[in-house]
Amino acid sequence: MQLFYISRRMASKAARTTAEYLKRQAEDPYCVAAREHNYRARSAFKLREIDDKHKLIRPGSTVVDVGAAPGSWSQVAVERSEGGLVVGVDLQAMLPLPGATLLSSMDIREKKTHEAMRGALKGRTIDVVLSDMAPSPTGDRATDHIRLISLCRMVLSLTQQEHSPIPLSKEGIFLCKIWDGTERSQFMSELKEVFSSVRLVKPEASRDSSAEMYILSKNPIVKE
Numbered sequence: 001m002q003l004f005y006i007s008r009r010m011a012s013k014a015a016r017t018t019a020e021y022l023k024r025q026a027e028d029p030y031c032v033a034a035r036e037h038n039y040r041a042r043s044a045f046k047l048r049e050i051d052d053k054h055k056l057i058r059p060g061s062t063v064v065d066v067g068a069a070p071g072s073w074s075q076v077a078v079e080r081s082e083g084g085l086v087v088g089v090d091l092q093a094m095l096p097l098p099g100a101t102l103l104s105s106m107d108i109r110e111k112k113t114h115e116a117m118r119g120a121l122k123g124r125t126i127d128v129v130l131s132d133m134a135p136s137p138t139g140d141r142a143t144d145h146i147r148l149i150s151l152c153r154m155v156l157s158l159t160q161q162e163h164s165p166i167p168l169s170k171e172g173i174f175l176c177k178i179w180d181g182t183e184r185s186q187f188m189s190e191l192k193e194v195f196s197s198v199r200l201v202k203p204e205a206s207r208d209s210s211a212e213m214y215i216l217s218k219n220p221i222v223k224e
């Protein structure tokens with residue numbers, strides 16, 4: 001058995017940090033609203049805001065939500081796709097969500113995940129691919145930025161392959177979160193080779209995180 005010693009100073013710092021966190025949560029209007037709407041996280045309001053403005057999800061849409069845990073984006077996708085299909089995937093475990101298929105404890109980089117997604121999608125093409133993924137932060141901003149961009153590139157590639165596990169439909173939309181940094185413009189150029197509309201969006205609900213932004217790509221370019 002391992003024993004950990006926590007000094008009185010460490011314990012009181014931990015208590016202060018927890019108290020500050022709880023106070024911030026109680027004061028944050030998006031946290032309050034998330035509780036009122038029974039959303040699993042405040043980030044639901046980021047997707048709601050982007051969707052209100054850019055009309056991504058329509059009744060009947062097939063939506064893939066990568067980095068879905070705890071599931072608030074999937075909740076919004078279920079509400080707005082009204083009878084469509086929502087498939088979420090995450091490294092973490094997720095509670096079941098009526099109206100969605102949530103693939104828990106799965107890494108988007110792994111083949112077995114792609115097979116599970118293929119199974120859940122039953123041959124459909126995807127109208128909206130969402131990625132709100134966030135790798136565990138290393139503490140180094142530049143490294144975290146590059147790691148997240150490489151996850152976004154990976155999701156993009158999964159939508160593009162001929163027998164892709166998540167093939168985008170002809171009018172498919174790809175929304176991904178990045179943390180801003182040096183690779184942003186290169187990644188946007190790569191997206192512009194595939195989509196005729198690529199733009200940055202920053203919802204009000206993510207204003208507290210200055211580095212976080214979303215890239216919205218629409219109108220896939222048809223290749224002859």
Ligand SMILES: C[S@@+](CC[C@H](N)C(=O)[O-])C[C@H]1O[C@@H](n2cnc3c(N)ncnc32)[C@H](O)[C@@H]1O
Nearest residue numbers: 067069070071072073090091107108132133134
């Ligand atoms: C900010 S959270 C997503 C919040 C979610 N959109 C919601 O509203 O409930 C980011 C998620 O990305 C997931 N993630 C990070 N790397 C991943 C990977 N390689 N495969 C799948 N999920 C990943 C994390 O486990 C984490 O749950």
